Amino acid sequence: MPTALKASKLLLAAALAACLALLCSSTAGARGVEKLGQAQRVTGSGAASKRAKRLSRPRVSGQQRTVAASALPQPAPAPAAVKSPTLLEAGFEENLNGWNTAGVGEVVPTVTSSLANEGSKSCRVVLTGNQNRSELILGGSGTGSIAGEVDFHEGDEYWYGFAFYIQQMVYGKPGAHNLIMQFKSDGTGSPNFGLQLWNVNGKKGLWTGGPAQEVNHGGERFLAPLTEQAWHDVQIHFKASSVGAGFYEVFLDGNLVDSQTGVSMIVAGHASAYIKDGLYRNGGTAPGTSEIFLDSAKLGETQASVLPD
Secondary structure, eight states, X not given: OOHHHHHHHHHHHHXXXXXXXXXXXXXXXXXXXXXXXXXXXXXXXXXXXXXXXHHHSOOOOHHHHHHHXXXXXXXXXXXXXXXXXXXXXXXXXXTTXXXXXXXXXXXXXXXXXXXXXXTXXXXXXXEOTTOOEEXXXXXXXXXXXXXXXXXXXXXXXXXXXXXXXXXXXXXXXXXXXXXXXXXXXSXXXXXXXXXXXXXXXXXXXXXXXXXXXXXXXXXXXXXXXOOSSSEEEEEEEEEOOXXXXXXXXXXXXXXXEEEEEEEOSSOTTOOEXXXXXXXXXXXXXXXXXXEEEEEEXXXXXXXXXXXXX
């Protein structure tokens, strides 16, 4: 074969090979582009679907959320504190009703509207000269009958509250009792528990007044100073006993000023005791004018039930 023709055939073959290679490359590229487009379409479709789902979800407003929350079961409210009822109230708003005058002494206390700790009335107690006693007994209709008197027996546990106001006072001292309250055993004799007004060695104020309150048989004890011409609130928590199984706590103006356990509030050999308020003194040893006011007398089962309103 001539050299020129052979060269032409070689050139033609090379050109055909180049064209074939170019054609294959273009086809592969087109297929890649097609697959990429399909993938993009699939991806775009998924994203659009998610957006559609998000858009299709209902939107809940703040008000709707509040309403929904209020529809949920709510915890039950705590029960309100229940105050124990006052068993007896003898605060002189109905004169001497709630008391009796069976053991009154020389002078009957009077009801007055000139001064009061609560409400509009109180009880005025005055002793003059050598007079010894002006007292009321808790429970009754304001007369000399003991019907309705409140008696305390072995194991009885209560709270008793009252208020007193010292207008003027001849204070007692050893040998000159000056009680304003006593837990008096039935029959005769001195009480095992009492509160009195003394002035001894500069300690003027509230003192103990009975053997149940002694410490190591040390006699009467000073409990707290008192301001005259001012109301003082007292609460006594006690358990009555004549066999040493009792106790007591004395609160003055909100402060615990005395307490004893294992004591006999009732004198041994006696069956019961009752409460007396007023003035009981030795007028021959400590004569003169003493004047106090009483109010807010209550008997109950808790301290709250005997506090002044």
